[in-house]
Amino acid sequence: MTSKDFIRAEAENTDRIILYREGLFWKAYERSAFAVCTQIRPFKPTKRSLKTLDGGELISIGFPSSTEERVLDGLTRLETEPDRLVLASCRPVVVAEFETWKASVPLALPRSKSKAGDDSAVSSPCMCATAPESAGAAVTCDGVPAMQEQKTLIGLPAAAAQAQPDFTLSTACVVAERVRGFDLASSTPMECMFFISDLKKMLITADGSGSIRQPSGI
Numbered sequence: 043m044t045s046k047d048f049i050r051a052e053a054e055n056t057d058r059i060i061l062y063r064e065g066l067f068w069k070a071y072e073r074s075a076f077a078v079c080t081q082i083r084p085f086k087p088t089k090r091s092l093k094t095l096d097g098g099e100l101i102s103i104g105f106p107s108s109t110e111e112r113v114l115d116g117l118t119r120l121e122t123e124p125d126r127l128v129l130a131s132c133r134p135v136v137v138a139e140f141e142t143w144k145a146s147v148p149l150a151l152p153r154s155k156s157k158a159g160d161d162s163a164v165s166s167p168c169m170c171a172t173a174p175e176s177a178g179a180a181v182t183c184d185g186v187p188a189m190q191e192q193k194t195l196i197g198l199p200a201a202a203a204q205a206q207p208d209f210t211l212s213t214a215c216v217v218a219e220r221v222r223g224f225d226l227a228s229s230t231p232m233e234c235m236f237f238i239s240d241l242k243k244m245l246i247t248a249d250g251s252g253s254i255r256q257p258s259g260i
Contacts, residue, residue: 045094048072048102056135059117063125067231068113069104076140078103081132083113088230089147101144104231217241 043051043062051060052072059077061068070078079085085103092100105113114129121128224237 045092045100048100049095049098056137057131058120059129059131061127061129063107064104065235066107067104067235068107068110068127069102069231071100071102072144073135073137073140075101075103076143077131077135080139080143082117086230087147088150088232089144090150099144099149101147106231213245217244220244 048062048071052074055073058074059070059082060074061070063069075087079087083105085105087101087103089099089101091097114127117132118130119127120130220237220241226234229237
């Protein structure tokens with residue numbers, strides 16, 4: 043379905059919650075999203091201005107399909123399809139209240155897109171620092187040299203530790219810092235998916251010397 047289809051499906055909705063399966067998530071749009079947030083759980087909504095709507099705005103929420111039973115427990119199911127659920131809302135959807143709610147949600151910033159082949163990434167919190175390659179320094183995390191961490195963690199003598207590539211440790215260090223700094227509570231399901239994809243790309247593009255080449259930003 044397109045954004046226009048979602049708008050049309052919600053135009054006359056006053057008593058239902060319509061969910062669409064998108065990948066590993068259930069998503070609700072417009073009035074259905076409002077009903078979910080005000081009657082079931084206060085998920086963080088995402089509002090975007092879309093070219094396909096001539097600049098019009100579409101608001102949505104989403105949650106992992108694995109939590110379906112817990113989130114939807116007690117709701118009456120009117121229609122059940124593999125990729126679509128229709129449930130009775132707990133109370134009528136008041137259009138004026140929906141419009142006020144939608145207007146109060148700030149527009150999501152468009153994601154920046156880097157040129158193909160550009161290894162620079164959008165800055166992220168708690169990212170480990172990488173020393174210049176010309177200096178031959180390993181990646182450090184929280185100010186502790188990677189080789190020193192490797193010696194401490196695996197118990198190798200300094201000479202033996204130096205002979206071992208620090209790829210695994212330095213990569214794990216960066217990934218751990220990014221996971222620790224990621225604000226899961228205030229992120230949308232799609233942002234979580236992009237974050238996991240970003241980490242996967244980081245692991246793939248890590249080289250054998252222990253330094254990390256950041257993937258292009260999303």
